Amino acid sequence: MTMHARRRFLVRSAAAVGAVAASGARAEQATPPGIPDWMKAPGADTGSQPYGTPSRFEAGIIRNIPKGLKQYTSASTRTPLQDLDGILTPNGLFYERHHGGIPDIDPAQHRLMIHGLVERPLVLTMEDVRRFPSESHIYFLECSGNPGFEAIKGKTASDLVGLISCAEWTGVRLATVLREAGLKPDAKWVVAEGADAAAMTRSIPIAKCLDDALLVYSQNGERLRPQQGYPLRVFLPGFEGNMSVKWLRRLNVAAEPGYTREETSKYTDLMPDGTARQFTFVMEAKSIITRPSGTQRITPGFNEITGLAWTGRGRIRGVQVTTDGGKSWREAALQEPVLNRALTRFRLPWTWDGQQTTIASRAIDETGYVQPSFEDLTAVRGLKSFYHNNAVVPWRIAADGEVANGYA
Numbered sequence: 001m002t003m004h005a006r007r008r009f010l011v012r013s014a015a016a017v018g019a020v021a022a023s024g025a026r027a028e029q030a031t032p033p034g035i036p037d038w039m040k041a042p043g044a045d046t047g048s049q050p051y052g053t054p055s056r057f058e059a060g061i062i063r064n065i066p067k068g069l070k071q072y073t074s075a076s077t078r079t080p081l082q083d084l085d086g087i088l089t090p091n092g093l094f095y096e097r098h099h100g101g102i103p104d105i106d107p108a109q110h111r112l113m114i115h116g117l118v119e120r121p122l123v124l125t126m127e128d129v130r131r132f133p134s135e136s137h138i139y140f141l142e143c144s145g146n147p148g149f150e151a152i153k154g155k156t157a158s159d160l161v162g163l164i165s166c167a168e169w170t171g172v173r174l175a176t177v178l179r180e181a182g183l184k185p186d187a188k189w190v191v192a193e194g195a196d197a198a199a200m201t202r203s204i205p206i207a208k209c210l211d212d213a214l215l216v217y218s219q220n221g222e223r224l225r226p227q228q229g230y231p232l233r234v235f236l237p238g239f240e241g242n243m244s245v246k247w248l249r250r251l252n253v254a255a256e257p258g259y260t261r262e263e264t265s266k267y268t269d270l271m272p273d274g275t276a277r278q279f280t281f282v283m284e285a286k287s288i289i290t291r292p293s294g295t296q297r298i299t300p301g302f303n304e305i306t307g308l309a310w311t312g313r314g315r316i317r318g319v320q321v322t323t324d325g326g327k328s329w330r331e332a333a334l335q336e337p338v339l340n341r342a343l344t345r346f347r348l349p350w351t352w353d354g355q356q357t358t359i360a361s362r363a364i365d366e367t368g369y370v371q372p373s374f375e376d377l378t379a380v381r382g383l384k385s386f387y388h389n390n391a392v393v394p395w396r397i398a399a400d401g402e403v404a405n406g407y408a
């Protein structure tokens, strides 16, 4: 970047500093060359906080807890995507979805049973699980109801698609553990059961189990949080979140799926003709602009547009951004490295002219699939579906700079 170009970004911020300094004595004191209070005495003792937390000035950056959900059947919390940078979600802000509350599991008492169509049924302690060869991978996790088809009226990026997060997961390949038990020839499904009060149970095709499926015990370097399945969960890269069964206690190897509640009445997709799609596992390509996004306010001039893209089918190939309500689309820059089945950060430099407009992003994945508009998606899927809404999210920018949901 040339010095000339750089200066143009800084004009506005220099003006902003002047405005802050003029607004009060305390602000002036904190602005160079003044000496702020926190330079006049030593800071907090080292070790005053054995487990660290963010600055008290960031206390507002918290998960978004939708009102009106039934605590024991449909509880969820959403990641504040609009407040985060990069691709990794801090463990304290990772989205949650529970079907029967959060169990308080003693890892010393926890066991994983592997039985059914295996040569050697196993009952493993957590110590046993951790003796297997380990791997770490960065993957996104997304709820299939993110958002429901009728729930596109949210205000913020978190309201709309906050049921997605991304972390580094550590554990053992599920294939390694299944090989230890020895699969019988007619083993086609693995039915995974959680140790929560819902005994959350999902059936996983054997091909996924032998591909990239993991049994995970750590997230972002530390042991799983109770909300994420402590001490052990399944992790199925790119598949809908509820299948990555938390608090894992049992793997029943079978010739048929379990046809459990969560794969008959729930997590199926009602089509316009009244039939239902079942076993819709993969999360299709999707993206959202997280800044600027709903409830934020921008000023004319330079604004970086940034957001997140992902696909359950592998890597993101590209993200296109419109700043003129869909008349034209420009290629955004992707933050490298672009990882398999992880969030991908995209950015586009933009100079806003102060006119009302609509901005949006659309993701293209490595299979060539293009994220659809809501109109194109519902033309195929109808409006009776709840899950797997991966439509483009538009943000409307008013002349005063206020950003709002472009669906509403």
Ligand code: CO
Residues within 6 Å of the ligand: 144, 240, 267, 268, 279, 280, 281, 387, 388
């Ligand atoms: Co599904």
